[in-house]
Amino acid sequence: MAQHFDAIVIGAGGVGSAAAYYLAKAGQRVLLLEQFELNHQNGSSYGYSRVIRYTYDNPIYINLMRDAYPLWFDLQAQAGEQLYVKTGGLDFGFPDTDTFQKLKTSMDTAQLDYEHLNRAEIQKRYPQFVLKEGMEGLFQSESGLLRTSRCLLAHVRLAQQHGAEMMDQTPVVKVIPGTHGVEVHTAKEVFSCDRIVLTVGSWAKSLLAAQGIELPLKIMPCQLGFYQPNNTADFTPGTFPVFFAHMNGIYGEMPYGIPHMDSSLGVKITTFYGWETVSTPDDVDYTPSQTWTEHIRDWAREYIPGTAGSLLSTRRCLYTLTLDKDFIVDQHPDYPHVIIGAGFSGHGFKFTTLLGKMLADLAIDSHTPHDTSLFKISRFQSIAT
Numbered sequence: 001m002a003q004h005f006d007a008i009v010i011g012a013g014g015v016g017s018a019a020a021y022y023l024a025k026a027g028q029r030v031l032l033l034e035q036f037e038l039n040h041q042n043g044s045s046y047g048y049s050r051v052i053r054y055t056y057d058n059p060i061y062i063n064l065m066r067d068a069y070p071l072w073f074d075l076q077a078q079a080g081e082q083l084y085v086k087t088g089g090l091d092f093g094f095p096d097t098d099t100f101q102k103l104k105t106s107m108d109t110a111q112l113d114y115e116h117l118n119r120a121e122i123q124k125r126y127p128q129f130v131l132k133e134g135m136e137g138l139f140q141s142e143s144g145l146l147r148t149s150r151c152l153l154a155h156v157r158l159a160q161q162h163g164a165e166m167m168d169q170t171p172v173v174k175v176i177p178g179t180h181g182v183e184v185h186t187a188k189e190v191f192s193c194d195r196i197v198l199t200v201g202s203w204a205k206s207l208l209a210a211q212g213i214e215l216p217l218k219i220m221p222c223q224l225g226f227y228q229p230n231n232t233a234d235f236t237p238g239t240f241p242v243f244f245a246h247m248n249g250i251y252g253e254m255p256y257g258i259p260h261m262d263s264s265l266g267v268k269i270t271t272f273y274g275w276e277t278v279s280t281p282d283d284v285d286y287t288p289s290q291t292w293t294e295h296i297r298d299w300a301r302e303y304i305p306g307t308a309g310s311l312l313s314t315r316r317c318l319y320t321l322t323l324d325k326d327f328i329v330d331q332h333p334d335y336p337h338v339i340i341g342a343g344f345s346g347h348g349f350k351f352t353t354l355l356g357k358m359l360a361d362l363a364i365d366s367h368t369p370h371d372t373s374l375f376k377i378s379r380f381q382s383i384a385t
């Protein structure tokens with residue numbers, strides 16, 4: 001007899017671990033299945049830090065972050081550890097840059113509090129930056145970092161405290177939806193459940209194709225680097241903001257970075273997008289590019305010279321991209337008890353606790369009070385089914 005659960009979540013990444021937490025917290029008997037070791041480095045949710053911010057070039061995302069921040073504070077309280085570190089966030093560049101203008105318009109539309117700083121004001125507050133004449137900045141005080149792996153592990157731990165079971169190193173090989181439930185096959189066992197949440201990151205395309213859904217997902221193996229600052233005290237959460245450099249796509253789409261939490265780590269610098277994409281996780285070459293680390297150090301030497309020190313560590317990490325870089329949070333078109341969370345396109349971590357709640361809401365009530373208007377599968381209608 002297959003062991004039965006109210007809900008099964010496949011994939012214990014940032015999103016799946018959160019979904020398991022909200023389902024268990026709602027009284028569901030939950031099983032969370034992960035193919036690799038919990039908190040592994042092969043996907044998208046491992047590491048020390050991810051940027052959290054309200055500063056989005058689409059007011060819908062700003063409003064969604066107004067739902068997410070309180071959930072992070074609540075999770076932090078439940079977990080009894082610091083998960084969010086406030087640093088302030090600076091977007092800088094020439095004000096006529098498309099991305100800079102779009103961001104400013106969006107923040108004005110959403111009536112988000114921020115400061116519009118000129119070059120002198122930025123360099124007075126943050127002398128670490130060396131900006132070009134005419135550059136300006138948008139500073140938002142609530143931006144910061146999330147302690148990535150700690151957030152994931154806190155969601156799993158709290159889900160288990162609410163009775164959830166977690167099995168890692170247990171790849172799911174087959175999912176068979178029926179009219180009133182779902183059968184889940186692993187290499188060793190068969191489980192059944194009333195509802196299922198599929199949050200399998202870069203493995204989504206193949207797993208969803210087996211469910212009759214062809215989604216236009218691409219995998220972008222990006223790279224991040226941690227650089228030795230010349231003076232660590234200048235690059236801590238208290239002295240240096242998370243930053244986004246609006247460079248008109250000269251360096252990948254946009255260089256961005258995060259201060260260090262402990263001096264041994266170094267300042268994290270990476271770029272948004274700008275890498276070759278592949279179709280399946282098996283095609284991913286996880287070997288870091290030396291050329292890229294030099295390229296980024298050249299950029300740092302120009303704009304934040306104090307961070308252009310030796311490379312302390314670097315690695316690859318996966319973006320799962322949709323065509324429009326908006327997420328997928330929806331029910332399967334034919335099986336409403338099959339819930340899909342995918343395509344977080346390199347900017348999903350700050351939303352993971354909210355995404356987990358949205359997916360749990362959809363699984364239990366087929367409805368969520370949070371805005372999923374951007375996240376429908378039907379927008380890919382011509383491709384999806």
Ligand SMILES: Cc1cc2nc3c(=O)[nH]c(=O)nc-3n(C[C@H](O)[C@H](O)[C@H](O)COP(=O)(O)OP(=O)(O)OC[C@H]3O[C@@H](n4cnc5c(N)ncnc54)[C@H](O)[C@@H]3O)c2cc1C
Nearest residue numbers: 011013014015035043044045051172201317344348349350
């Ligand atoms: C370098 C980098 C920097 C980023 N920076 C930021 C940032 O600053 N701010 C931000 O908000 N976001 C950022 N992101 C994006 C964010 O990290 C991702 O959007 C988010 O982590 C996606 O989480 P996920 O749960 O969808 O994917 P994952 O964490 O990859 O989770 C999917 C899980 O499913 C498992 N799985 C897959 N198939 C199966 C199967 N058949 N059986 C069992 N388990 C399976 C996988 O092993 C994996 O653990 C960044 C991403 C990268 C790569």
